[in-house]
Amino acid sequence: MGDTGVPGLTSRRAMVFGLASGVLAAVSACAAQTAPGTGWPAVPVEQQDLAGAVSPGQAAPAEDMPAGDEPGPAQPLPATPAVVQPPSKAQLVAEFAGRRPTEWGLAVTGVVTRSPARQAVITLDACGGPGGSGVDQALLAVLRRLGTPATLFVNARWIQANRTLAAELGQDPLFALANHGWLHRPLSVSGKSAYGIAGTAGVADAYDELTRCQDVLLEAAGRPSRFFRAGTAYYDDVAAAMTRRLGMLPVNFSINADAGATLAPAAVALSAAGPGDIVIAHFNKPGSGTAAGFRQALPRLQGGGTTFARLADVLPAL
Helix, strand or coil: CCCCCCCCCCCCHHHHHHHHHHHHCCCCHHHCEECCCCCCEECCHHHECCCCCECCCCCCCHHHCCCCCCCCCCCCCCCCCCCCCCCCHHHHHHHHCCCCCCCEECCCCCCECECCCCCEEEEEEECCCCCCCCCCHHHHHHHHHHCCCEEEEECHHHHHHCHHHHHHHHHCCCEEEEECCCCCCCECCCCCEECCEECCCCHHHHHHHHHHHHHHHHHHHCCCCCEECCHHHCEEHHHHHHHHHCCCEEECCCEECCCCCCCCHHHCCCCCCCCCEEEEEECCCCCCCHHHHHHHHHHHHHHCCCCEECHHHHCCCC
């Protein structure tokens, strides 16, 4: 599965979670329910569809207010909530040991597959490891030329192979880097497999898969992420709850655009993207049909009024 460590990397987990907690402290009213078995706010069950996706249900924006409903006097801003330190590895093991998963797949309870927003979201994965550490510069160029934002889920192995580019992408306002795991493993507390890849074997193993890429993101790009996607995108429901407990939102997709960068340009399934969709494609396979497929579909979508945003622009904090 590729590298098992980062030479010379000192754990910065306390710094990582201190930074992440500051971002995650504000919780919107629509996300005030606490996730079962955790102390962290989560998206209410009634705002998730049967696949675990967030569905529309947010308050109407200001421009949709009926005539005459003028806002009242400005209210003072609430005090900044205290920073909450996520649990340590030992604490998380103690908290989740003995829990038995009942779901396994792409859309288990707690995993977000849609957003409540009017925009669509493009997410691009870079899985790292043998055959997965390349860079589809043609695809990035299409997004830049068309001004299309995207969230880039990068595995620690990909970052190690592309540190300069990771730092550059991390500073590009069009993009946002997100956590795609340490060794690109399915996230499991019982060692389940997906596509022939063995998942994490238990709670401690899942903790490492979740957190060690955060260290690498901080080292390479200067910030961690509040979004996570498991290797292969498979989770069990206990591992998804662990992800939230650590202050990260597990995110999958409603549209699989390129089937792991294996499709011809005409087959790249981007043209159906609309409000609330989260699209997955890959930018670590140069020479695939993904860039050409995006080049053909994006102008038509944008010309028809479809707009795009990064995940952080459309999903509330935990």
